[in-house]
Amino acid sequence: MHRRHIGNRLALLFIAMTMSGCSLFGSSQQLQTVSGQLTTDTATTLPASATVEVRLIEVGNAHATLATTELPSPGRFPIDYQLRYASDIHQTDHQYMLDATIRVNGQVRYLNEHPVSLPTNDQSGQVRDIPMVPVNHSGA
Numbered sequence: 001m002h003r004r005h006i007g008n009r010l011a012l013l014f015i016a017m018t019m020s021g022c023s024l025f026g027s028s029q030q031l032q033t034v035s036g037q038l039t040t041d042t043a044t045t046l047p048a049s050a051t052v053e054v055r056l057i058e059v060g061n062a063h064a065t066l067a068t069t070e071l072p073s074p075g076r077f078p079i080d081y082q083l084r085y086a087s088d089i090h091q092t093d094h095q096y097m098l099d100a101t102i103r104v105n106g107q108v109r110y111l112n113e114h115p116v117s118l119p120t121n122d123q124s125g126q127v128r129d130i131p132m133v134p135v136n137h138s139g140a
Contacts, residue, residue, distance in 0.1 A: 030087040034118060036129040037078035038100055040110065045076040050104045054081045054130070057115065059095040066096075074102070077132075096120065100130045108135050 038052065052071040058064045067085035083098070097115030101108055110132040118128060 031084045032087045032126075033082060033084050034098065034126045034128055035080070035082040036127045037080055038074075038102070038110075038112075038130050038132050040077045040132045040134070043077055046074055046079075046102065046109075047104055048073045050074055050102055050109070052079060052081065052100065052102050054083050054098060054100045056083060056085050056118065057097045057099055059097055059115075078129075081130075094120065098128055098130055100132060102132065110134055 034056070038054075050073060052074045054069050054071075055065050056067040058066055067083055069081060069083045071079065071081060081100075096118040098112075098118055099115045100110075100112050102110035112130050113133050116128050116130050118126065
C-alpha cells in the first residue's frame with residue numbers, strides 16, 4: 001500500500017512538472033541566435049577588466065538597439081560571442097546590423113569600424129564574425 005501511494009505521488013509530481021513545463025515553454029518567445037568571433041589583425045590578449053558588448057541594431061531613423069550581450073574578461077582574440085534575440089523583432093523588410101565595442105576600465109579600446117549586416121532570412125544559428133580595430137587614445 002505504501003509503495004503504491006509513493007508511486008501515485010511520483011506520477012502526480014511528474015504530470016505537474018510536465019504541465020508546468022509546457023505552459024512555461026508555450027508562453028515564452030522564440031529566440032534566434034547569431035554567433036561568431038570578434039577578430040583583429042593581431043593576437044592581442046585583453047586585460048581582465050575588459051568587457052565586450054555586442055548589439056543587434058535595427059537600421060532606420062532611430063537606430064534602435066534590439067538585443068545586447070556582454071562578455072566580461074574575454075581574454076585573447078579571437079573572442080567568441082553569442083547573441084540571442086526574439087525572433088518576432090526580426091522583420092524581412094527591415095535592415096539589421098551587429099555592432100561591437102570593447103571597453104577596458106570603462107574606456108573604449110576596440111570597436112568595429114563598419115557594422116556587420118545581419119540578413120533577414122529568419123535562420124537561427126547564423127555565424128557573423130565582427131572585425132575589430134583599436135581606438136587611438138593618443139589625442140585624448
